Amino acid sequence: MGQLVKIGVMEKLSSLFPGVYSEENVVLSATHTHSGPAGFMQYVLFNVPNLGFVAQTLDAMVDGIVQSIITAHGNLAPGKVYHSVGVVDEEASINRSPTSYLANPEEERARYPGNLDKDMVQLSFYNDQGAALGVLNWFSVHPNSMNNTNHFISGDNKGAASLMFEKAMDPDYVAGKTPFVAAFASTNLGDVSPNTMGPRCIDTGLPCDTEHSTCDGRTQMCIASGPGKDMFESTKIIAERQFRKSFDLFSNPDTYTELSGPVQYVHQWVDMSSYQVNLGNGTTVSTCKPAMGYSFAAGTTDGPGEFDFTQGAVTGNPFWDFISGLLKDPSPETEACHAPKPILLDTGEYTIPFPWHPTSVDTQILRVGNFCHGCCARRVHDHGWEEVA
Secondary structure, three states: OOHHHHHHHHHHHHHHOOOOOOOOOOOOOOOOOOOOOOOOOOOHHHHOOOOOOOHHHHHHHHHHHHHHHHHHHHOOOOEEEEEEEEEOOOOOOEEOOHHHHOOOOHHHHOOOOOOOOOEEEEEEEEEOOOOEEEEEEEOOOOOOOOOOOOOOOOOHHHHHHHHHHHHHHOOOOOOOOOOOEEEEEOOOOOOEEOOOOEEEEOOOOOEOEOOOOEEOOEOOOEEEEOOOOOHHHHHHHHHHHHHHHHHHHHHOHHHOEEOOOOEEEEEEEEEOOOOEEEOOOOOEEEOOOOOEEHHHHHEEOOEEOOOOOOOOOOOOOHHHHHHHHOOOOOOHHHHHHHOOOOEEEOHHHOOOOOOOOOOEEEEEEEEEOOEEEEEEOOOEEOOEEOOOO
């Protein structure tokens, strides 16, 4: 979620509920749909594809979020929260970078049954009279069943699953207006794709090169597809598979563990451009200023990039180095910090007309009894963290 959205939300909440809500105890988490409205970020990089800042988008998001919090605040009442976990047995995801996963140390990979996290973690909410109020769950899959040819706003598979659950609970209500609230949130989805048929070369039907996700050396023809006949049916199928597991957990109290204990929170801002990390061998290293590498421009099998960029690139290109250098060449310190990754866009050092990339991000931990939820301003990979830049 964009920092500017949270700033706008907090400004309104501070006047509506003085001393109640703050940046420390409010968490705004996006489902990461690739079909959302753009233009609500305050950094240049994120406003380039949509050709600039769009105040209407920001205002609509802030107003909608604030209204939902006002509604929730007005409905506060004693209740119970139950925690449950279950495996999504139906195929709702694949690892889109299996060769990258195999680069992890063998002893680390041995800790897990495979290259996917198939667990769904769910909280179910009830009032004191035992009436169900809603569910909040986490399952790792990208909401990009709708591919980059889609030009409409969509909640994708997460949003569709939410609507399915709410409709099942309150069939007589209009979508989005049900008393019961079902939230399908994002978790460690870094390289987890809903396009379960996997990548193929769309011109020949042959498998793509597995290491670089290319067809004849180029990324444009290597595209993964979902289980349906088109992206609309694929969205529905992946949504149904998440909905069925969520509803199964909700409908089986034997899976429930009641949460009890204090409600607490902790919040911090971290400068990720120079954060010191102590390694197990006793040395200390530092994170870097943000910079986008060549592989970033290659995209993924869910949405390939353009030109001649490929995934896994460890060398630059004189032509693109010249083009990016028209903005600014990366400093020697930044190049050394990011090595061996070749830098395409030195976004952490671009400041004209204003900063291109955030360097400080906030992290939070929420505690509800014996359940803790870590909130971070970055995507998380299966069994690990994704590089911030």
